[in-house]
Amino acid sequence: MSKVGINGFGRIGRLVLRRLLEVKSNIDVVAINDLTSPKILAYLLKHDSNYGPFPWSVDYTEDSLIVDGKSIAVYAEKEAKNIPWKAKGAEIIVECTGFYTSAEKSQAHLDAGAKKVLISAPAGEMKNHRL
Secondary structure (H helix, E strand, O other): OEEEEEEOOOHHHHHHHHHHHHOOOOEEEEEEEOOOOHHHHHHHHHEEOOOEEOOOOEEEEOOEEEEOOEEEEEEOOOOHHHOOHHHHOOOEEEEOOOOOOOHHHHHHHHHOOOOEEEEOOOOOOOOOOOO
């Protein structure tokens, strides 16, 4: 099972989680990094104006979201290099902030322990598009 982290839990980050649950993938979301509190993230996940109500149970603690009974760690790190991806075992990071869109910037996720980064925005001059 692949372990994934989501950096940025705005519309795209929330849709990534929703879609992974819908397809019952062999992917385990282990961590989310967003500057918003878990309480607000839970509310936004439950009530999506485009996609409708979230069909799974959602709750939160001080440092996690609990989605369909599974705890997902929530961090609020401004710098990607400080997100504890390695400690959570996150191998693949889905970059949804719109900020880390170059090889140089997204390297911070790799430095934090990830093996791969999937950028959800135009990545400019990036040469390596391998997954």
